[in-house]
Amino acid sequence: MNRWKRVLLLPCMLILCFLLPTAAFANPEKVADWAGLLTEEEQQNLQQKLSGLAEKWNMDFVFASVPTINGADVQTAAEDFYDHNGYGIGSDWAGVILFINIGERDVNVTAEGHAQNAFTSYALEMVREEVTPYLSDGEYYDAGVRFADLADHVFQAEADGDPYDYDHTYKEPMSLGMRLLISLGAGLVVAAIVFLIFWSQLTSVKTATEAGNYIKPGSFHLTRSNDLFLYKNVTRHKIESDSSSRGGGGSHTTSSGHSASGSSGKF
Amino acid sequence: MARVLEYKCPCCGGAIQFDSSLQKMRCPYCDTEFELETLQQFEQEELKKEDLPNWEEVSEEHETIEDTDGTFVSYVCEACGGEIIADRSMASSRCPYCDNPVIVMKQLSGGFKPDLIIPFKLDKKNATEKFKEHLKGKTLLPRAFRTDSKIEEIKGVYVPFWLYSCKADADIQCRTTRVRVWRTGKYEYTETSHFLVSRAGDLSFDQVPVDGSQKMADDLMDSVEPYDYSEAQEFQMAYLAGYLADKYDVSSEECASRANTRISASTERQFMDTITGYATCIPEKKNISMETGKIQYALLPVWLLHTAYKGKLFTFAMNGQTGKFVGNLPLDKPKAAILSGSVFAGVSILTFLILTMLFC
Numbered sequence: 014m015n016r017w018k019r020v021l022l023l024p025c026m027l028i029l030c031f032l033l034p035t036a037a038f039a040n041p042e043k044v045a046d047w048a049g050l051l052t053e054e055e056q057q058n059l060q061q062k063l064s065g066l067a068e069k070w071n072m073d074f075v076f077a078s079v080p081t082i083n084g085a086d087v088q089t090a091a092e093d094f095y096d097h098n099g100y101g102i103g104s105d106w107a108g109v110i111l112f113i114n115i116g117e118r119d120v121n122v123t124a125e126g127h128a129q130n131a132f133t134s135y136a137l138e139m140v141r142e143e144v145t146p147y148l149s150d151g152e153y154y155d156a157g158v159r160f161a162d163l164a165d166h167v168f169q170a171e172a173d174g175d176p177y178d179y180d181h182t183y184k185e186p187m188s189l190g191m192r193l194l195i196s197l198g199a200g201l202v203v204a205a206i207v208f209l210i211f212w213s214q215l216t217s218v219k220t221a222t223e224a225g226n227y228i229k230p231g232s233f234h235l236t237r238s239n240d241l242f243l244y245k246n247v248t249r250h251k252i253e254s255d256s257s258s259r260g261g262g263g264s265h266t267t268s269s270g271h272s273a274s275g276s277s278g279k280f
Numbered sequence: 281m282a283r284v285l286e287y288k289c290p291c292c293g294g295a296i297q298f299d300s301s302l303q304k305m306r307c308p309y310c311d312t313e314f315e316l317e318t319l320q321q322f323e324q325e326e327l328k329k330e331d332l333p334n335w336e337e338v339s340e341e342h343e344t345i346e347d348t349d350g351t352f353v354s355y356v357c358e359a360c361g362g363e364i365i366a367d368r369s370m371a372s373s374r375c376p377y378c379d380n381p382v383i384v385m386k387q388l389s390g391g392f393k394p395d396l397i398i399p400f401k402l403d404k405k406n407a408t409e410k411f412k413e414h415l416k417g418k419t420l421l422p423r424a425f426r427t428d429s430k431i432e433e434i435k436g437v438y439v440p441f442w443l444y445s446c447k448a449d450a451d452i453q454c455r456t457t458r459v460r461v462w463r464t465g466k467y468e469y470t471e472t473s474h475f476l477v478s479r480a481g482d483l484s485f486d487q488v489p490v491d492g493s494q495k496m497a498d499d500l501m502d503s504v505e506p507y508d509y510s511e512a513q514e515f516q517m518a519y520l521a522g523y524l525a526d527k528y529d530v531s532s533e534e535c536a537s538r539a540n541t542r543i544s545a546s547t548e549r550q551f552m553d554t555i556t557g558y559a560t561c562i563p564e565k566k567n568i569s570m571e572t573g574k575i576q577y578a579l580l581p582v583w584l585l586h587t588a589y590k591g592k593l594f595t596f597a598m599n600g601q602t603g604k605f606v607g608n609l610p611l612d613k614p615k616a617a618i619l620s621g622s623v624f625a626g627v628s629i630l631t632f633l634i635l636t637m638l639f640c
Contacts, residue, residue, distance in 0.1 A: 184639070187635060187636075192636060192639070193632070195631060196628045196629070199631040200623075200626075203627045204620045205620075207620065208619070211616070211619070212420060212611065214419065215418055215421065215610070216609075217414075217606040218497075218499050218503045220498060220502050221503075223546040224539075224542040224543050225546050227485045232484035233481070234481045235479065235551075237479065238480075239321075239476075239477070240456075240475055241321055241322065241477070243291070243322070244290070244291060244318075245472060246471075246472055249469045252463070
């Protein structure tokens with residue numbers, strides 16, 4: 014009996030390894046809060062969310078924060094963090110990371126492997142820009158949640174066959190409050206107009222303010238008509254150009270030899 | 281003593297000086313430059329004084345008529361004091377102004393003679409039909425109103441009017457601007473040109489009516505206009521037979537202000553309509569005066585109907601010459617609420633569904 018167990022154990026283990034979701038091979042710690050931006054509870058919540066998404070999409074989802082990168086290039090830093098900490102699922106180390114450098118206030122979103130199919134350069138930039146206001150306000154947990162939700166949307170769009178790009182931009186779904194406001198407003202306006210139309214049917218009496226009917230035809234004489242030009246002044250104002258600090262890379266190879274692309278900015 | 285000629289800046293009002301380096305007039309306060317000609321013309325326009333409208337009444341003696349054979353008597357209402365003139369045979373049971381049934385007969389005292397009268401062209405039957413028509417197609421009219429109305433009480437009344445004819449002179453000045461916007465390079469330029477626009481001229485008005493009876497609601501009478509004066513006749517007492525008539529109790533001077541308002545407004549509109557092509561137009565001076573005014577006293581035919589509904593008195597009037605029927609009708613509040621409510625609900629729900637489909 015023992016012999017049988019021993020003989021069967023190794024093959025069973027090997028089979029189990031293949032049956033287990035491949036996510037298990039990646040670094041299970043999806044929240045690497047080295048800069049201490051989140052509370053214990055927030056870390057746990059985010060961890061649950063990100064690992065759930067990793068299971069769903071079979072790609073890695075990482076939230077990382079570091080105290081400083083000592084003046085290094087943030088894109089490289091993000092990629093190195095991802096690679097050296099064992100993130101990425103599958104042979105091309107697919108996944109997406111939100112990298113926050115609190116010291117120099119850098120934010121970076123990088124996608125590796127075939128996650129780049131969904132995360133086009135537009136999508137990387139979009140997610141980074143959506144997350145930046147939360148970081149600027151010091152709401153790091155909310156930033157993480159927003160990153161997770163948006164990444165989910167991005168992968169969904171790609172799965173639907175139409176990934177987010179410059180010709181298919183991400184549109185925030187209209188909130189319930191906004192929809193209610195607009196519909197009630199529209200209802201009010203139309204109801205008011207309908208009421209006024211029917212009410213005006215009932216009124217036919219009003220005081221006359223003019224005597225247009227009594228103008229003697231042909232009696233209008235314009236004896237003086239003078240348009241005198243006085244002066245003119247010219248003002249000018251500068252047209253504001255879209256100022257946003259961008260930095261990103263098209264797909265390139267990281268120091269570990271993986272394919273990656275990302276978008277960086279300040280917050 | 282030599283008078284120093286000083287020009288006022290059209291832009292800020294300061295005293296303008298001649299700038300020898302520019303060879304132009306320049307205001308030291310707002311730095312705007314002007315041509316000398318411009319300033320001279322501007323000053324001329326500024327000097328025009330403002331006149332008040334006035335009436336030169338061509339005095340028409342209003343004769344009094346003596347009704348010697350006593351066919352016509354005057355009826356006075358105890359409730360509102362309204363006085364009407366009718367022949368003795370008119371068994372007028374209700375007051376045409378307030379619908380009160382008590383009327384006392386009095387001798388016709390100190391008459392009146394209108395300059396002209398427009399006789400009734402439409403009869404009581406027409407008036408009844410028009411009234412029924414007036415009630416048709418009014419969605420928010422309470423059903424009960426249609427059934428309860430007392431149509432038989434329609435009365436034909438000659439209402440006294442003062443008719444004002446005159447020539448109106450207008451002199452208007454406005455500050456206008458024209459705006460031009462263009463972009464070059466990184467800048468957007470806005471050029472605003474300022475003008476002083478003046479218009480002057482005259483316009484004639486014929487027989488603008490103002491009702492001379494205090495008791496007759498002015499707005500009701502205004503709404504029954506216009507009358508076609510080409511059918512007006514010289515006054516004959518006989519025209520009054522079978523109808524009620526009213527004497528004026530508001531003098532022509534008092535009514536003149538109403539006529540002034542209307543004539544001024546029309547004149548102003550006619551002249552302002554000639555100012556076109558500007559982005560903004562702010563009137564600075566509006567002088568409208570009236571000259572060679574003629575005032576006539578006329579009796580114009582009106583069919584009147586009173587009806588009471590839910591304690592409120594409703595008055596309707598029809599132009600006895602043209603048939604124009606006017607009168608405000610009551611609102612069926614519950615019906616209105618249901619209509620508005622259902623439209624509001626329907627549109628809101630529909631909009632919400634559309635928005636959810638498109639934007640979620």
